[in-house]
Amino acid sequence: MVTADYVVVGAGTAGSVLARRLLDRTGARVLLLEAGDRDTNPAIHDPLRMHELWDSKQDWGLRTVPQRHAADRRLHLPRGRVLGGSHALNAMIHVRGTSSDYDGWAALGNPGWSWADVEPVFRAIDSGPLPVLRDYTPDPIQRAILDACVESGVPYNPDYNNGAQAGVSRMQFTIADGRRRTTAHAYLEPVLDDPRLTVLTGVEVSRLLVSRGRCRGVEWRQDGSPRQAMAEAEVVLAAGAIGSPALLLRSGIGPADDLRAFCVEVAAHLPGVGENLQDHWLAPVIFGAERPIEHTPGLPATQTHLFWHSRPGALDLQPLHFSAPLYEPWMSGPDNGFTLMAGLVRPASVGRITLPARNIDGPPLIDPRVLSAPADLAALVAGVELGRKIGAASALRPWGAAELYPGQGVDLAEYVRRTVTTYHHSAGTCAMGVDPDVGAVVDPRLRVHGAAGLRVADASVMPTIVTGNTNTPTIMIAERAATMIAEASP
Numbered sequence: 001m002v003t004a005d006y007v008v009v010g011a012g013t014a015g016s017v018l019a020r021r022l023l024d025r026t027g028a029r030v031l032l033l034e035a036g037d038r039d040t041n042p043a044i045h046d047p048l049r050m051h052e053l054w055d056s057k058q059d060w061g062l063r064t065v066p067q068r069h070a071a072d073r074r075l076h077l078p079r080g081r082v083l084g085g086s087h088a089l090n091a092m093i094h095v096r097g098t099s100s101d102y103d104g105w106a107a108l109g110n111p112g113w114s115w116a117d118v119e120p121v122f123r124a125i126d127s128g129p130l131p132v133l134r135d136y137t138p139d140p141i142q143r144a145i146l147d148a149c150v151e152s153g154v155p156y157n158p159d160y161n162n163g164a165q166a167g168v169s170r171m172q173f174t175i176a177d178g179r180r181r182t183t184a185h186a187y188l189e190p191v192l193d194d195p196r197l198t199v200l201t202g203v204e205v206s207r208l209l210v211s212r213g214r215c216r217g218v219e220w221r222q223d224g225s226p227r228q229a230m231a232e233a234e235v236v237l238a239a240g241a242i243g244s245p246a247l248l249l250r251s252g253i254g255p256a257d258d259l260r261a262f263c264v265e266v267a268a269h270l271p272g273v274g275e276n277l278q279d280h281w282l283a284p285v286i287f288g289a290e291r292p293i294e295h296t297p298g299l300p301a302t303q304t305h306l307f308w309h310s311r312p313g314a315l316d317l318q319p320l321h322f323s324a325p326l327y328e329p330w331m332s333g334p335d336n337g338f339t340l341m342a343g344l345v346r347p348a349s350v351g352r353i354t355l356p357a358r359n360i361d362g363p364p365l366i367d368p369r370v371l372s373a374p375a376d377l378a379a380l381v382a383g384v385e386l387g388r389k390i391g392a393a394s395a396l397r398p399w400g401a402a403e404l405y406p407g408q409g410v411d412l413a414e415y416v417r418r419t420v421t422t423y424h425h426s427a428g429t430c431a432m433g434v435d436p437d438v439g440a441v442v443d444p445r446l447r448v449h450g451a452a453g454l455r456v457a458d459a460s461v462m463p464t465i466v467t468g469n470t471n472t473p474t475i476m477i478a479e480r481a482a483t484m485i486a487e488a489s490p
């Protein structure tokens with residue numbers, strides 16, 4: 001048995017930051033447990049090779065249940081299973097979100113999370129250990145796409161992280177010297193020799209040890225035998241928006257009726273665990289090109305994006321542009337091309353995660369209910385139409401751009417249903433809030449309602465998903481969590 005003051009489950013985006021900041025801000029001993037291994041796969045480090053990581057050993061390889069509103073497809077949901085978590089698999093795009101995202105969290109009854117509260121944390125992240133690449137020369141096709149956007153009426157925005165998101169921008173990346181930098185590299189690596197820190201990889205926590213209303217530690221199996229780690233102060237879950245609710249449910253923290261159906265003893269009745277699953281959604285507009293498209297070493301294949309609207313007054317789209325044709329398995333076409341990906345970042349569809357009743361230790365049942373809200377379909381269709389317009393602009397004519405998909409005469413709603421994929425931003429499944437009866441899982445200080453000694457600090461606590469990519473907001477959540485824990489420590 002291992003003992004520490006704080007046991008952190010998951011060494012992904014949030015867990016790596018948390019472990020480091022707990023060392024910085026408390027005198028405590030920290031045990032960090034990660035299901036995956038160290039990040040030795042070279043494809044992790046090369047930004048141009050991220051597509052090789054899908055369904056690799058470093059991907060949990062999850063699939064959704066068949067999606068009724070998306071041609072009954074099961075969608076791939078890549079999630080990092082490695083030191084660095086999903087930050088080791090992601091596209092490295094650095095986005096804070098809008099002030100209204102966080103003011104919305106505060107308005108839901110979460111003091112300490114308004115824009116005024118979190119903006120200084122984002123500023124500190126920008127001057128912290130994680131490098132942000134802003135100054136680079138994009139692929140030539142990306143520069144032409146940017147010009148095509150401006151020609152199509154979308155203004156150039158030199159810095160979408162500077163308060164106002166709207167416009168077309170070059171992306172900012174967590175990349176340095178042509179290599180991906182994760183929170184595991186930036187926050188964790190420098191303290192690996194600290195005697196107060198123990199990092200165990202290859203440890204998939206199976207249960208939380210909860211007795212008499214308090215979480216006292218965690219359990220896993222190694223070489224067929226049960227192992228335990230005890231927390232003198234707290235257990236902090238940072239297993240991500242799929243892993244954290246799954247672990248709570250397996251440990252008897254969740255909707256009591258579901259838990260009884262799983263034959264799990266109820267430790268705390270919390271109806272919100274696994275509910276409120278929110279994500280962003282993509283649909284491709286694919287073009288062939290006559291001029292050869294070059295890829296810049298050290299940069300990912302996507303480098304420009306818009307924050308824009310599907311209808312006046314909304315800021316609900318974040319289309320992103322790839323210097324490659326991203327075909328679905330049923331599509332075919334030339335290798336030389338590019339993709340203007342429609343992206344919906346203010347979705348109305350809300351899903352849920354639960355466990356398979358017959359084998360609660362198996363992969364969770366993930367049902368995002370994509371496109372179940374008709375407004376989401378309409379917004380993505382508008383995003384596809386915008387992509388077509390940009391692709392037809394004169395700035396792309398010298399490239400010989402020709403639309404391949406959806407192509408003329410295609411029913412766009414049907415096309416979106418056949419092509420919609422996740423933007424990989426699952427969030428919200430352990431939502432922060434004050435009232436457990438209306439779905440809150442953690443309180444505004446990220447303590448699990450009804451279970452002492454237990455917090456959640458990762459993308460799952462977002463009560464509403466932010467407008468834009470979720471990695472940097474998750475770093476912010478981990479920074480805030482470490483501060484709150486330090487304030488409560490003896």
Ligand SMILES: Cc1cc2nc3c(=O)[nH]c(=O)nc-3n(C[C@H](O)[C@H](O)[C@H](O)COP(=O)(O)OP(=O)(O)OC[C@H]3O[C@@H](n4cnc5c(N)ncnc54)[C@H](O)[C@@H]3O)c2cc1C
Pocket residue numbers: 009010011012013014015033034035036077078079080081082083084085086087089090091092093094095203204205206238239240241243244247423424425426458459460469470471472474
């Ligand atoms: C393909 C892809 C592309 C993306 N692109 C971007 C992007 O460009 N920009 C952006 O901002 N966001 C992006 N995201 C989203 C972003 O990476 C996530 O929102 C963020 O990483 C979530 O952080 P987290 O700490 O909540 O979870 P994770 O980083 O997923 O960390 C969870 C960790 O917990 C571990 N774990 C889970 N269960 C257990 C268990 N039972 N025991 C032990 N360990 C466990 C996992 O292995 C993992 O390491 C992308 C995500 C993916 C997958």
